[in-house]
Every structure is written in structure tokens, then in C-alpha cells.
Amino acid sequence: MEPLYLFDLASRQTDWLTTRQTAIARNVANANTPGYRTQDIEPFAATLGRTALRLATTAEGHIGSDPARSQAARVRDEKGRNPDIHHSGNSVSIEEELLKAGSVSRQYSLNTSVVKKFHSLILSSARGPG
Secondary structure, eight states: OOOOHHHHHHHHHHHHHHHHHHHHHHHHHTTTSTTOOOEEEOOHHHHHHTOOOOOOOSSTTSOOOOOOOOOOOOEEEOTTTSOOOOTTSSOOOHHHHHHHHHHHHHHHHHHHHHHHHHHHHHHHHHHOOO
């Protein structure tokens, strides 16, 4: 049986979501730190764009690629994105960070729902007609 890349893709997105949630939590934790600048990670599409997925080949003459390990998402400073400097001298907006955290939660829920449904489909097809 050929490997299923949907699970690998879902795993990579889960890793990305975990890294993003960590960056958001760090921003919230430093909300009163003077001079702290908010940070976020680059979008998942950019991270995935640098990750080469191995192509499945069935014959030696087919086009293939070497497997590459995924690179960690890069943390980037959000200069210019949130120019408001607060009384503590930093650029953290709790409201904005909570919106980001909600987005991460929704993306994680969607990810797990798709994986559960795909897993259910695989089990149904393995059982055969019933």
C-alpha cells in the first residue's frame, strides 16, 4: 500500500500551529515588558512551500525527488504591522493576540476533523462492503 501524505501534511500543519501558538503565548506573556515587539511566524503556505514532499513513483523511469525534511517555521518580528506603542513601551495588543489564538484553535479543530474523517474513510474501505 502506498503511503498517505494527507497524514504527513496534517502533522506538519499541527507542528506549525503549535509553533504559532507558542509565539502568541510569548507575546501575551510579554505584554508588560518594556520595549518588547510582537512576533509571529510566517504563514503555513510559506513553510510548506520550502518543504519538498517526496513524489510517489511506481517505475524507475518516473520523475522523482529526494525526500527533504521540513524546515521549522521562522519567527518574524512584526515591525510595521502593529505600529501602536503602548504605555509599557511595547507593541503587544492583547485583543489582536486573542484573535490570533482563536484562529489557531479553529485551524487545529479543522485539521483534526479532516484527519478523523479520512481515517474513518480508510477504515471503511479496508472493511469492504458490508
